[in-house]
Amino acid sequence: MNATRPAAVVILAAGEGTRMKSALPKVLHRIGGLTLVEHAIRAARQTEAQFVEVVVRHQRDRVVEHCREVDADLLFADQDDVMGTGRAVECGLDALPADLEGTVVVTSGDVPLLAGDTLLRLTEQHAADGSAVTVVSARVPRPFGYGRVVRGADGSVEGIVEEKDATDGQRAIDEINAGIYAFDVAVLRRALARVGTDNAQGEKYLTDVVRIAREEGHTVRAHVVDDLWQTEGVNDRVQLATLGRVLNERVCERHMRGGVTIVDPATTWIDVDVSIGRDTTILPGTQLLGATSIGEGCTVGPEVTLTDTEVRDGATVKRAEAHLAVIGEGASVGPYSYLRPGTVLGAGGKIGGFVETKNADIGEGAKVPHLTYCGDATIGEGANIGAGTIFANYDGMAKHHTTIGRHSFVGSDSVIVAPVTVGDGAYVAAGSALTKDVEPGQIAVARGTQRNIDGWVARSRAGTKTHAAAEEARARTGPPHTDDSDSTGSEGDGAS
Numbered sequence: 001m002n003a004t005r006p007a008a009v010v011i012l013a014a015g016e017g018t019r020m021k022s023a024l025p026k027v028l029h030r031i032g033g034l035t036l037v038e039h040a041i042r043a044a045r046q047t048e049a050q051f052v053e054v055v056v057r058h059q060r061d062r063v064v065e066h067c068r069e070v071d072a073d074l075l076f077a078d079q080d081d082v083m084g085t086g087r088a089v090e091c092g093l094d095a096l097p098a099d100l101e102g103t104v105v106v107t108s109g110d111v112p113l114l115a116g117d118t119l120l121r122l123t124e125q126h127a128a129d130g131s132a133v134t135v136v137s138a139r140v141p142r143p144f145g146y147g148r149v150v151r152g153a154d155g156s157v158e159g160i161v162e163e164k165d166a167t168d169g170q171r172a173i174d175e176i177n178a179g180i181y182a183f184d185v186a187v188l189r190r191a192l193a194r195v196g197t198d199n200a201q202g203e204k205y206l207t208d209v210v211r212i213a214r215e216e217g218h219t220v221r222a223h224v225v226d227d228l229w230q231t232e233g234v235n236d237r238v239q240l241a242t243l244g245r246v247l248n249e250r251v252c253e254r255h256m257r258g259g260v261t262i263v264d265p266a267t268t269w270i271d272v273d274v275s276i277g278r279d280t281t282i283l284p285g286t287q288l289l290g291a292t293s294i295g296e297g298c299t300v301g302p303e304v305t306l307t308d309t310e311v312r313d314g315a316t317v318k319r320a321e322a323h324l325a326v327i328g329e330g331a332s333v334g335p336y337s338y339l340r341p342g343t344v345l346g347a348g349g350k351i352g353g354f355v356e357t358k359n360a361d362i363g364e365g366a367k368v369p370h371l372t373y374c375g376d377a378t379i380g381e382g383a384n385i386g387a388g389t390i391f392a393n394y395d396g397m398a399k400h401h402t403t404i405g406r407h408s409f410v411g412s413d414s415v416i417v418a419p420v421t422v423g424d425g426a427y428v429a430a431g432s433a434l435t436k437d438v439e440p441g442q443i444a445v446a447r448g449t450q451r452n453i454d455g456w457v458a459r460s461r462a463g464t465k466t467h468a469a470a471e472e473a474r475a476r477t478g479p480p481h482t483d484d485s486d487s488t489g490s491e492g493d494g495a496s
């Protein structure tokens with residue numbers, strides 16, 4: 001529990017974000033797998049404030065619904081038709097308990113790299129200085145567009161002027177207002193009541209609180225942040241991409257420092273909630289998204305996209321896409337396979353090349369190596385599914401389940417027309433179209449029997465090179481022998 005815990009954090013998210021040119025409210029755009037406002041909410045929560053509140057207006061229902069989903073304990077305040085950050089905070093205070101005392105922190109819903117730690121440092125300094133207002137500021141090479149921090153001779157903050165209201169001299173100031181503050185709540189309330197809209201934008205500026213607090217004789221100081229990215233806001237999609245890249249660099253760095261090899265961080269995209277074990281190697285072109293977790297000693301990539309997927313220790317995944325799948329210990333996947341939701345690959349199992357799986361429980365050591373669609377299936381341990389096998393799970397009306405027993409063997413190019421159960425230790429002959437169950441120990445042969453028609457090439461392809469080759473071979477080996485015997489002895493021919 002921290003000694004300078006604020007009473008409330010107010011997150012401003014009422015603005016439209018016009019420059020995004022989007023049907024989606026700005027704060028619902030994402031970087032690192034989280035919406036901009038979710039980043040702000042997480043940082044706010046780290047202060048352990050009693051209340052965390054989001055001020056909404058533009059598309060308020062959509063924003064509120066999303067915020068509730070990510071954090072059920074938030075408060076919400078609706079901003080009315082008076083515009084400006086000052087009005088937004090005023091509406092925010094109105095929705096908080098009237099007897100609230102202590103510190104209120106104000107942040108923005110569009111400053112996603114701001115760390116909770118920075119808010120903790122802000123409230124610590126605010127308390128230590130005994131200030132009524134503490135403004136987070138940064139010295140930047142290009143201050144254009146930001147409010148400038150005007151300091152007095154003693155280093156305290158005298159005021160903040162917006163770009164549009166600034167004199168040429170003030171525009172030369174390189175210390176900007178990051179839009180993040182700690183306020184004494186009583187001073188804030190009183191000052192906001194006095195803030196007007198007489199400025200270039202006709203808005204009620206939160207920044208005017210600084211001047212009013214000074215007039216009342218209170219101390220206002222700045223908390224200077226060196227890590228400039230933490231104060232950067234997203235106003236358009238160029239900034240969204242830039243901050244997304246910086247966030248990703250930070251996430252990759254955290255994993256590398258934790259013992260993960262990332263061969264090319266520039267082409268590796270890792271969402272903030274992903275976990276990766278030590279001695280795992282991530283190869284180029286890989287995206288690890290959502291709640292994906294990867295164990296120790298795995299190799300993932302190149303060109304793998306995993307969403308909400310669990311990869312257990314020692315597994316290998318290359319050139320594959322998986323969503324809501326589990327890849328077992330020491331198992332291997334790819335290249336060029338697609339694991340859809342409900343795929344569970346057992347320890348030491350294999351999903352090879354050009355395989356699509358969905359709702360498929362593939363047992364320990366079982367193999368689906370080549371060119372297969374495997375949907376709605378349970379495959380027992382050690383079973384082998386031959387190349388080109390199709391689990392025909394859909395009859396045009398409903399989905400049906402297939403069960404393949406332990407150590408069973410499905411020959412190549414079979415179609416398994418579900419619902420079908422193949423028992424333990426059974427075989428399905430290559431090229432079968434299976435519609436009935438197979439008992440343990442049986443082989444099912446579900447295809448036309450081979451017929452060899454003698455003399456066909458001589459009759460139908462006379463004079464071709466094929467005919468000549470046949471004649472030459474005949475001259476060496478004599479007349480053909482006709483095989484009428486049951487040919488199932490070599491039926492179970494899976495590729496490998």
Ligand code: UD1
Nearest residue numbers: 012013014015083084085088108109146147177178179205
């Ligand atoms: C604000 C500051 C400026 C600072 C900059 C930092 C003021 C007057 N200016 O300017 O000094 O350098 O942030 O990024 O505060 N919002 C509302 N309701 C409103 C208007 C805005 O909730 O009526 C929210 C926005 O959704 C956004 C935040 O407040 O999350 C900042 O608003 P924005 O319009 O971006 O402020 P700036 O003009 O950039």
Ligand code: CA
Nearest residue numbers: 110233234235
């Ligand atoms: Ca802004």
